[in-house]
Amino acid sequence: MTEQDLKTEEKILEAAMTVFIQKGKAAARMQEIADTAGINKALLHYYYRSKDKLYESVFSIVIKQLLLPKIFKILQEEEDVFALIHQFADFYVGVINKNPFIPLFVIEEINKNPNRLSNAVLNSGIPIEQVIARFQKAMDEGKIRKTDPRQILVNLISMCIFPVAARNMLLPILFNNSKTEYKKFLELRKTEVAEFIIQSIKI
Amino acid sequence: MTEQDLKTEEKILEAAMTVFIQKGKAAARMQEIADTAGINKALLHYYYRSKDKLYESVFSIVIKQLLLPKIFKILQEEEDVFALIHQFADFYVGVINKNPFIPLFVIEEINKNPNRLSNAVLNSGIPIEQVIARFQKAMDEGKIRKTDPRQILVNLISMCIFPVAARNMLLPILFNNSKTEYKKFLELRKTEVAEFIIQSIKI
DNA sequence: GTCTATAAATTGATAGAC
DNA sequence: GTCTATCAATTTATAGAC
Numbered sequence: 438m439t440e441q442d443l444k445t446e447e448k449i450l451e452a453a454m455t456v457f458i459q460k461g462k463a464a465a466r467m468q469e470i471a472d473t474a475g476i477n478k479a480l481l482h483y484y485y486r487s488k489d490k491l492y493e494s495v496f497s498i499v500i501k502q503l504l505l506p507k508i509f510k511i512l513q514e515e516e517d518v519f520a521l522i523h524q525f526a527d528f529y530v531g532v533i534n535k536n537p538f539i540p541l542f543v544i545e546e547i548n549k550n551p552n553r554l555s556n557a558v559l560n561s562g563i564p565i566e567q568v569i570a571r572f573q574k575a576m577d578e579g580k581i582r583k584t585d586p587r588q589i590l591v592n593l594i595s596m597c598i599f600p601v602a603a604r605n606m607l608l609p610i611l612f613n614n615s616k617t618e619y620k621k622f623l624e625l626r627k628t629e630v631a632e633f634i635i636q637s638i639k640i
Numbered sequence: 641m642t643e644q645d646l647k648t649e650e651k652i653l654e655a656a657m658t659v660f661i662q663k664g665k666a667a668a669r670m671q672e673i674a675d676t677a678g679i680n681k682a683l684l685h686y687y688y689r690s691k692d693k694l695y696e697s698v699f700s701i702v703i704k705q706l707l708l709p710k711i712f713k714i715l716q717e718e719e720d721v722f723a724l725i726h727q728f729a730d731f732y733v734g735v736i737n738k739n740p741f742i743p744l745f746v747i748e749e750i751n752k753n754p755n756r757l758s759n760a761v762l763n764s765g766i767p768i769e770q771v772i773a774r775f776q777k778a779m780d781e782g783k784i785r786k787t788d789p790r791q792i793l794v795n796l797i798s799m800c801i802f803p804v805a806a807r808n809m810l811l812p813i814l815f816n817n818s819k820t821e822y823k824k825f826l827e828l829r830k831t832e833v834a835e836f837i838i839q840s841i842k843i
Numbered sequence: 844g845t846c847t848a849t850a851a852a853t854t855g856a857t858a859g860a861c
Numbered sequence: 862g863t864c865t866a867t868c869a870a871t872t873t874a875t876a877g878a879c
Binding site: 648679680682683686687 | 844845
């Protein structure tokens with residue numbers, strides 16, 4: 438594979454990522470991806486055989502390179518549940534804010550192709566059971582109040598993802614269309630979400 | 641307009657709602673809508689001129705009839721912030737659970753057509769400012785801890801909507817694919833979300 | 844109003860020259 | 862490897878009979 442190959446392949450992938458993530462799979466157009474990459478439509482099929490395959494490549498990269506590795510690290514390494522919540526919220530709000538179209542992209546994929554993402558997560562080695570056990574232990578030790586640990590986890594993820602997915606609705610309704618205000622709001626959220634949860638579960 | 645007209649028009653609308661909400665606008669097929677409605681494809685164009693117009697009708701109904709009125713009532717009438725949180729969570733988790741494809745449908749629309757939903761909300765008369773003021777007052781009175789009321793509102797909405805939007809991911813990861821478990825989890829959430837928030841903000 | 848048949852348009856995919 | 866030109870398939874939309 439020559440250097441030119443790599444360059445083109447990467448250009449395509451980057452363009453495809455932009456278009457697929459913004460438009461969704463069905464509404465994305467191969468022509469637009471080609472235009473965005475600054476190359477010809479036929480080249481898309483030369484490198485990736487079909488729209489399906491191209492989409493799969495994009496999805497795989499988003500999940501396996503962008504989202505999962507860091508989360509894996511946090512969930513794996515952080516023993517203290519309060520610190521875990523903080524780190525998780527900080528990373529998640531940050532990465533999603535930097536890639537604001539990912540939530541829609543992922544939620545769409547979840548609904549169109551239910552098993553792909555969950556399999557990726559399950560195969561990624563992310564130790565969900567361990568994390569839940571860690572929360573359970575904190576409850577047994579009287580550090581946090583007793584509740585279903587999954588409720589806490591779901592709350593955490595919800596609060597990180599949704600405000601970005603719903604950006605275009607929140608912006609006019611809560612922020613008078615001020616992007617500065619909204620940005621400040623999200624920046625604060627990195628700690629706010631964690632504090633909100635800890636405030637709720639600590640004893 | 642005869643009775644038959646109404647019947648057919650309604651059949652179409654109902655079918656369109658099912659298909660659009662489940663597939664998204666781009667992936668929805670007029671043929672499938674016609675089949676679902678049990679009528680011919682040409683009739684779709686006879687009643688609604690185009691796919692676009694049909695979609696708009698569906699979206700308008702979902703928002704203006706299904707989502708907004710009840711929320712308006714709750715936000716308008718309920719003075720006590722704790723009760724407001726409870727009622728809001730109870731209704732929202734319930735309606736979304738009954739119509740699990742709505743979150744994706746709405747989020748998609750938010751991103752494709754940013755102003756439509758927010759305008760609908762802004763024009764619905766939902767008293768956002770009043771609600772925020774009510775939270776502010778509760779803070780001033782020392783009933784809840786001081787924070788940005790919008791953070792609380794966003795948390796509330798996030799926790800109601802996301803778990804249903806992400807159903808297909810949560811199901812295998814947190815519930816071993818047990819729909820019964822997941823259903824129980826969501827049923828509990830109607831009160832759990834409200835309690836979680838109140839626990840966090842009360843003094 | 845409702846249908847069948849068909850046109851028109853869009854778009855993913857391929858052939859073939861360079 | 863990259864392009865232009867074209868095909869083939871899908872899908873929205875319309876014409877016209879009943």
